Amino acid sequence: MTEIPAPPPPLPETPWLRLDPRMLLVHPVREVGRFLPVLIGVVVLGAGGNRLGWPQLLAVVVPVGIGLARYLTTRYRIHADRVELRRGLVSTHILSTSLDRVRTVDITASPIQRVLSLATVRIGTGTGGDDDLDLDGLPTEQARALRAQLLHSIRPPAPATDDPDGEPAVVGGEEVVARFEPAWVRYAPFTSAGFVAMAAVVGVVFQLGDDLGFLDRFEDDPAAVSLRAGSAVAVAVLGVAVLGVVVAFSVIGYLVANGNFALSHTTPDGSWHVRRGLLTTRETSLDDERLRGVAVGEPLGLRLVRGGRLSAIVTGLDRSESGSSALLPPTPRRLVDRVAAAVVGSEEPVHATLVDHGPRARTRRWTRALVPAALMAVALVVLALLTDLGGLAVLAVLPLVVGAVLGWDRARSLGHALVGDWLVARSGSLTRRRELLATDAVIGWNLHSTWFQRRAGLVTLVATTAGGSQRVVVVDVPEEVAVRLTTEAVPGLAEQFRSS
């Protein structure tokens, strides 16, 4: 490991370091995977000739060659307060970023890498995408040490604690806050992915039923009826079987993504570490300094089984890389609340009762849910009248019921609160979220109002922030409540624009 050189210039030239040579074993395997379509093509085409020609040879040599070239031409170093990554054979490409711009450090290890105890270090700078530095292939221990060094460089060194009559030296430690429990997989089928799969199953069953004629009018012929009854049982059995497969897949997906999950907090450098993955392990580290809040995800499906998920609002996380700021996968709601309280350092914002947005806001949720549903119902009835398919009219009830349930749930979900230094906002139904944002992370306010909202005296208040989804939205709040909220959360900003 290289140490950051001492400040006085001129700096000694830090040698460039190679990645771990064991990556030579990993690269060819990966390249073969990437070239698989070509390889299959080559083998299939070559099969007719029944001899090993140059295409087959190339197909083996090229991936191995690329892997070797990549290893030989990639070097990195930490020099003059910068992380530098140099790569490329023909055109040399140097990626360089200042240490104080490093915001997240990810460690991932694919199954092959895990066998060889190697890991990839990804250094995130918060600009997203292109500027991220991937050190693909360091020994696991070295990767962890590098992460500690990088994260430590983010925050100023702790004051010296070795003076005799002062506090005892802070002992570095890692406190595990949550660890994977097999019982968590019961939430897997209730996530949105699970629901989409189930909806697909229901759709397929209906389609099959339709093809076999269940939706037609029943005739009086007893033979036809009994035949239909038989195939109805078959379709039902098939439906249950497919449902079982879908549940199994969602559970397997959950296990692969979240097996070995552990969330811990390290004390000397003050950062959260999320470790997960059954096959490819992934460790994300979030610096306390960059943590601006948390979002408790409580989608309808998970709420039915008292589950929830938790993600962090962190500045400097790549927006396109969703999931990297996740703190907890679908887990019991009590655990989510406990961890949320630990992250924000207080129980109150997590459990605080939310301020109701009033009857006009609730009415708006209802109308917005019911008007499209009513339109659909009317369209179905009209269709039924025009086409002599009387059965369609019965289906018109469906959108109305769904709309009513959604409207009711969305109306009761609306709410906000200002608890100490935390702005809390909740909205949504199918994807309900309760967001907690530190008020000093609010970097601006947007007040959005359509013509309809203005007639109801409501605005949608948006607190903009540099982290997470860039905004925390307080939906449909009476204007005076919104203005009071802005002035209480960020004193000295909006007061000057208040009407006297």
Add this chain to the structure above:
Amino acid sequence: MTELREPSERVSPRARTMWTLGALGNSVFTLGVLALVAYVWSPFTVPWWAFALLVVACAAYTVLMPRWRYAVHRWEATETAVYTQTGWWSIERRIAPMSRIQTVDYEEGAFARLFGLASVTATTASAAGALAIVGLDKQLARELVDQLTRRADAVPGDAT
């Protein structure tokens, strides 16, 4: 009453002309394409009354939208904050403290230049928080950029 007042400054009246011409261009283009398609492609027929209705809607849009928008668009920059109000059917008011402003952009689009107008955009570290003032007089826009840059620089902090 605890409500927000409107920002104090209006944009240039020439912005109204710019929006009118823009809306006119859009309307003529839409109607033109529709008429052309209906003429060339015979299975696609537009009843005359639907076309007339569309013409009326476009005319109303061209006449009303720019006036409505001009009445809404306002801005204000104080020592400590920027406050803008934009939109017409749906109105967006944005407030950002001077200390959080990261960049101040000046833009003179090809169309806007015909009217001697420019727009000023103050961005913050949040992708959701950029404050844009469209349709400012060029001279005024330049002065505003200087003023905002100076004030934003005067406040310490990394603006996140």
